[in-house]
Amino acid sequence: MRVVALPLVLLSAPLAAQDHAGHAGHSAEPTPAAQEPDHCAMGHLPPEKCPPKSEAEPAAEMDHSAMNHAQMDQSEMDHSTMDHSATSQPSVDHSAHGAMTDKSAPGAAPESAVPPRALEGPRHAADLIWGESAMAPSRAQLAHENGGMKTGMIMLERLEARVPTDGGDTGYVWDAQGWYGGDLNRFVFKSEGEGVFGAELEDAEIQALYSRAIGPFFDLQAGVRYDIEPDSRAHAVIGVQGLAPYMFHVDGAVFLSDQGDLTARIEGEYDQKITQRLILQPRVELELSAQDIPEREIGAGLTKVEPGLRLRYEFTPEFAPYVGVEYEAKLGVTADIAKAAGEDPDGLKLLVGLRAWF
Amino acid sequence: MQINRRRFITSTAGLAAATSLSMPTWAKGGSLTHAKRGFGEVSGEDIRLAIANHHFMTGGRSGHAVAVNGTVPGPLVRLREGQNVKLHVTNHLEEDSSIHWHGLLVPFQFDGVPGVSFPGIKPGETFTYEFPIRQSGTYWWHSHSGLQEQAGHYGPIVVESAEPDPRYDRDYVVLLSEFTPIHPHQIMRKLKVGEHYFNRQMQTATDGDMSGEMRRMWGEMRMNPRDISDVTGTTYTYLINGHGPADDLQLEFQPGERVRLRVINGSAMTFFNVRIPGVPMTVIQADGQDVADVEVDEFQIGVAETYDVIVTPPAGSHALVAEAMDRSGMGVTSLTSHKGHIATPPALREPVTLSMTDMGMMDHSAHGGGGSMDHSMRDKSAVPDDVKVGPGVDMIAPMPMDRMDFPGLGLETVKHRVLRYTDLKAKRMNPHRTVDREMEIHLTGNMERYMWSFDGKKFTAVTDDPIRFGFDERVRVKLVNDTMMAHPIHLHGHFFELVNGADHMHQPLKHTVVVQPGGNATFDLTANEPGDWAFHCHLLFHMHAGMMQVVTVRPFPAPGEA
Numbered sequence: 001m002r003v004v005a006l007p008l009v010l011l012s013a014p015l016a017a018q019d020h021a022g023h024a025g026h027s028a029e030p031t032p033a034a035q036e037p038d039h040c041a042m043g044h045l046p047p048e049k050c051p052p053k054s055e056a057e058p059a060a061e062m063d064h065s066a067m068n069h070a071q072m073d074q075s076e077m078d079h080s081t082m083d084h085s086a087t088s089q090p091s092v093d094h095s096a097h098g099a100m101t102d103k104s105a106p107g108a109a110p111e112s113a114v115p116p117r118a119l120e121g122p123r124h125a126a127d128l129i130w131g132e133s134a135m136a137p138s139r140a141q142l143a144h145e146n147g148g149m150k151t152g153m154i155m156l157e158r159l160e161a162r163v164p165t166d167g168g169d170t171g172y173v174w175d176a177q178g179w180y181g182g183d184l185n186r187f188v189f190k191s192e193g194e195g196v197f198g199a200e201l202e203d204a205e206i207q208a209l210y211s212r213a214i215g216p217f218f219d220l221q222a223g224v225r226y227d228i229e230p231d232s233r234a235h236a237v238i239g240v241q242g243l244a245p246y247m248f249h250v251d252g253a254v255f256l257s258d259q260g261d262l263t264a265r266i267e268g269e270y271d272q273k274i275t276q277r278l279i280l281q282p283r284v285e286l287e288l289s290a291q292d293i294p295e296r297e298i299g300a301g302l303t304k305v306e307p308g309l310r311l312r313y314e315f316t317p318e319f320a321p322y323v324g325v326e327y328e329a330k331l332g333v334t335a336d337i338a339k340a341a342g343e344d345p346d347g348l349k350l351l352v353g354l355r356a357w358f
Numbered sequence: 359m360q361i362n363r364r365r366f367i368t369s370t371a372g373l374a375a376a377t378s379l380s381m382p383t384w385a386k387g388g389s390l391t392h393a394k395r396g397f398g399e400v401s402g403e404d405i406r407l408a409i410a411n412h413h414f415m416t417g418g419r420s421g422h423a424v425a426v427n428g429t430v431p432g433p434l435v436r437l438r439e440g441q442n443v444k445l446h447v448t449n450h451l452e453e454d455s456s457i458h459w460h461g462l463l464v465p466f467q468f469d470g471v472p473g474v475s476f477p478g479i480k481p482g483e484t485f486t487y488e489f490p491i492r493q494s495g496t497y498w499w500h501s502h503s504g505l506q507e508q509a510g511h512y513g514p515i516v517v518e519s520a521e522p523d524p525r526y527d528r529d530y531v532v533l534l535s536e537f538t539p540i541h542p543h544q545i546m547r548k549l550k551v552g553e554h555y556f557n558r559q560m561q562t563a564t565d566g567d568m569s570g571e572m573r574r575m576w577g578e579m580r581m582n583p584r585d586i587s588d589v590t591g592t593t594y595t596y597l598i599n600g601h602g603p604a605d606d607l608q609l610e611f612q613p614g615e616r617v618r619l620r621v622i623n624g625s626a627m628t629f630f631n632v633r634i635p636g637v638p639m640t641v642i643q644a645d646g647q648d649v650a651d652v653e654v655d656e657f658q659i660g661v662a663e664t665y666d667v668i669v670t671p672p673a674g675s676h677a678l679v680a681e682a683m684d685r686s687g688m689g690v691t692s693l694t695s696h697k698g699h700i701a702t703p704p705a706l707r708e709p710v711t712l713s714m715t716d717m718g719m720m721d722h723s724a725h726g727g728g729g730s731m732d733h734s735m736r737d738k739s740a741v742p743d744d745v746k747v748g749p750g751v752d753m754i755a756p757m758p759m760d761r762m763d764f765p766g767l768g769l770e771t772v773k774h775r776v777l778r779y780t781d782l783k784a785k786r787m788n789p790h791r792t793v794d795r796e797m798e799i800h801l802t803g804n805m806e807r808y809m810w811s812f813d814g815k816k817f818t819a820v821t822d823d824p825i826r827f828g829f830d831e832r833v834r835v836k837l838v839n840d841t842m843m844a845h846p847i848h849l850h851g852h853f854f855e856l857v858n859g860a861d862h863m864h865q866p867l868k869h870t871v872v873v874q875p876g877g878n879a880t881f882d883l884t885a886n887e888p889g890d891w892a893f894h895c896h897l898l899f900h901m902h903a904g905m906m907q908v909v910t911v912r913p914f915p916a917p918g919e920a
Contacts, residue, residue, distance in 0.1 A: 105793035115828035120913040125890035129467040134477045142473025147816035147904025153551040213749035246577040273562040
C-alpha cells in the first residue's frame with residue numbers, strides 16, 4: 001500500500017509547485033519542477049534550495065515504478081503523464097481520429113524527469129571547442145537576431161483639411177503617433193492639433209509615453225502631455241491603447257493637468273475592407289471633463305463627440321489618401337457655453353486627407 | 359544520349375573568385391547527369407565557397423542578393439556517402455556569415471549556427487568545415503546568420519549513395535525559393551509594424567462565402583481567417599532553381615525515362631503545393647531519407663523540407679508548378695521532351711480561408727451546430743504550467759487534435775491524391791527503442807505584435823535554458839500549435855521519427871516537421887548526436903522573432919574525442 005501511495009504524493013508535488021510558479025510572472029523564470037535540477041547542477045541556486053541528490057534521483061526512479069503500477073489502470077496513467085493535455089479532455093468523443101490522437105507512450109517518464117547526464121558539462125558545448133571568449137559575441141548577436149530586435153514607426157493617422165458644410169472657414173487637423181522599442185516595452189509619442197487655414201493654431205499637443213504590453217492586444221501607456229495651444233499646459237497621462245474584440249482599434253487616456261483639471265479622451269476606429277485597397281473607416285472620438293474649465297470653455301461631463309467616416313485608398317499600405325465626413329458636436333454644459341458665446345455647438349465637415357506611415 | 363549519373367566532377371578552380379551573377383548549370387536545367395559542364399556544381403574532398411554581395415533580377419523585379427560563388431542559388435554541393443569533405447567558406451560580406459548544412463549529420467561544431475555551434479565567419483575570413491559524410495540523399499545548405507538566407511544565400515546538396523541507385527534514369531534538383539527586391543530587414547520591420555502588410559487576399563465586405571456569424575466570431579477573436587502566409591506574392595517572385603516564371607526554365611527528358619526530381623523547399627517563408635498536372639509522382643524520399651513508394655498527384659512542401667519523387671512523363675511539355683500555399687503566386691518550370699517548348703501552367707487556385715479546426719477547435723459547423731463560440735481561445739488551463747502565457751501569446755488552441763493526416767492548408771478538398779504525413783513509411787527498419795520520456799512543446803505567437811516563440815518564451819528568454827536530452831535518450835516530443843499558422847519545425851543534427859501511425863519500426867525519418875494550425879504533431883527522437891543544436895521554426899521571420907531554442911544532448915565527448 002505504502003509503495004503505491006508514496007509515488008502518487010511525489011507526482012502531485014511537482015504539479016503543485018508548478019501552479020505556484022505560474023504566477024511568478026518573470027519571462028525568463030523557469031518552472032521549478034522542470035528546471036530545478038538544472039539550476040542546482042549549474043550552481044545557480046544555493047545548496048540549501050537544492051534537493052539532496054540522493055533524494056532527488058530515487059524520486060525520479062519512483063516515478064518510473066509509479067507508472068508501471070499505473071499501467072494496470074489506464075486512467076491513472078493519463079492523469080500522471082497527460083495532466084494538462086487538451087487532447088485528454090472529454091472532447092475526444094467529437095473526434096473523427098479518436099484512436100490517432102492519443103500518442104502518449106505508456107511507461108515513459110514525464111518531461112521534468114531530465115536524466116542527470118543531460119545536466120553534465122559546461123553551459124555551452126561550443127565553448128569547449130572554440131573557447132568562451134570567441135563564442136560570447138556570437139551568442140549575444142544570436143539573441144539580438146532572434147527575438148531581441150527593436151524597431152519603430154511613425155504613423156500619420158490623419159492629416160486632413162476640413163470644410164464645414166455650413167460655409168465656415170476651412171480648417172486642418174493632424175493626428176500622428178510613433179513608437180520605438182521591443183515587442184513589449186516601447187517609447188511612444190503622439191501629437192495632434194488643429195486650426196483654420198490663414199489663422200493661428202487653435203490646439204496643439206504632444207505626448208511622450210512609456211508603453212508596456214499588459215496583454216496580447218493592449219498596452220498600458222503613461223507619461224506626459226504638453227499643450228502648446230490654446231495655452232501652455234502640462235498634463236500627466238495614463239491610458240490604454242490596443243485592439244479590442246471585433247477588431248476595434250481603441251485609444252483611451254486620462255489627463256491630469258498642472259492646474260489640477262482631470263479630463264479624458266477615448267478614440268475608437270474600425271477598418272472595413274471594401275476591396276483589398278479601398279477601406280471604409282468609421283471613427284469616433286469622445287472627450288470628457290471632471291470639472292468646469294472656464295478658460296478652455298469646457299463644462300463638466302461629456303464635452304465633445306466626433307463621429308466620422310473616412311474612405312481611403314491604399315496605393316501602398318504606407319500611402320493612403322482619403323475623403324470623409326465628420327460630425328462634431330459640443331455637448332452638455334460645454335455646448336451651452338458655446339451657444340452663449342454665439343457659436344454653433346455642432347456642425348458637419350467634409351474631409352480630404354492622407355493616412356501615411358514610415 | 360549518354361547518361362552517367364555516377365560521374366564526379368572535381369571542384370572547379372576559380373569558382374570562389376567568380377564575380378558575375380550567372381546561373382549555375384544545374385539551375386539552368388542541365389541534367390545533373392551531365393555535370394561535366396561543371397560550373398556551379400562543386401564536389402570532391404576540398405570544396406571552396408565564397409559568399410559575396412551581388413545584384414539579382416528576375417521578371418520585372420531586381421535588387422540586392424547575397425550570392426555564393428556568384429550564383430543565386432549557390433552551387434550544388436555534390437558529395438558521396440562515405441567520403442570526407444573539407445568545405446572552405448570565405449565571407450566577402452561586410453557582416454558575419456555562416457553556412458548550415460541542412461540535414462547533414464555533422465559534429466555539432468561544424469553545424470554552422472553562429473552563437474550555438476561556432477563563432478560565425480567574420481568578414482574577410484575563411485572557415486573550414488570538415489566532416490565525414492555518413493548518409494545519402496537530398497539536402498540543402500543556407501546561411502544561419504541574420505536574414506541572409508532570404509537574400510539568396512542557399513543551395514542544394516546531393517549525396518550519392520555508396521551503392522548504385524537503380525530507381526531512376528535522370529536526375530534533377532528542383533530548388534524552390536523566393537526573390538524579393540525588398541531588403542529582408544525591411545520585410546521584418548513591415549511585419550512588426552504593419553498589419554498584414556503583404557496580404558492582399560484579406561476578406562472584404564462582399565467576398566467569400568463566410569457567414570456573418572463566422573465573420574463576427576473571427577473578429578471577436580481578433581484573428582484573420584486569411585492569415586495563410588506572412589509574406590506573399592505581393593513582393594515575392596517564386597523561383598525554381600533561381601528562375602522566376604518569366605525566365606522559362608526547362609528541364610528536358612526523353613519519353614520513357616524515369617526522372618528523379620529532388621524537390622527542396624529552400625524558401626524563407628513559403629510553403630509550396632507541388633504538382634505536374636497529368637503526371638503522377640512517386641515519392642521515394644522525404645528529407646533525404648528513403649520511404650516506401652507512395653504515388654500522389656500533389657504534395658505540399660513546408661519550408662526546409664525535401665521530397666524526392668520519380669516521374670515518368672509522357673512525351674510533351676508538362677508544367678511543374680510550385681504554387682504558394684496562399685495562392686498569391688507560383689514558381690513554374692517546363693518538364694519537356696521537346697527542347698524549346700514551354701508548357702502552359704494552370705491558373706492559380708482560389709485563396710485559402712482558415713477553418714475552425716485551424717484554430718484548434720472542433721469544426722462544429724460541419725455538424726450543423728452553432729454553439730461552439732463558447733470556447734475560450736486563451737484558456738491557460740489548456741497548456742502545461744511551463745508555458746508562459748503573456749502578451750506574446752494571443753491564442754491557446756482549446757482542443758488541439760493530431761493533424762498529421764492533414765494534407766496542408768487548401769489541399770484538404772482537392773479531388774486528386776495529395777501526400778499526407780500518414781502516407782510516409784520508412785523504407786529501412788529503424789532500431790527498436792522504447793520511449794524513455796515524453797515532452798510537450800507549445801508553438802506560440804502573437805500575430806498583431808509579430809511575436810513567435812516556443813512555450814510562450816522567445817529565444818531571448820531561454821538563451822541559457824536549453825531543452826535537455828541525455829545522450830541516447832529516446833524522447834517522444836509532442837508539438838502543439840497554439841497559433842493559426844503552419845510552422846515547419848527543424849531540429850539540427852538529428853533525424854527524428856514521425857509518430858504518424860506507421861508501425862514503430864518504420865516511422866519515417868525527418869529533420870523538419872510541419873505542425874498544422876491549431877493541431878499537434880508528434881515525433882520520437884533518439885538523441886544520439888552530442889552537442890548543442892539549434893531547434894527552431896524554419897519560417898525565417900518567425901525564427902528572427904524568437905521562435906527558437908537550443909537543444910543540448912549530453913554528456914559531450916571529451917575534447918580529444920571530438
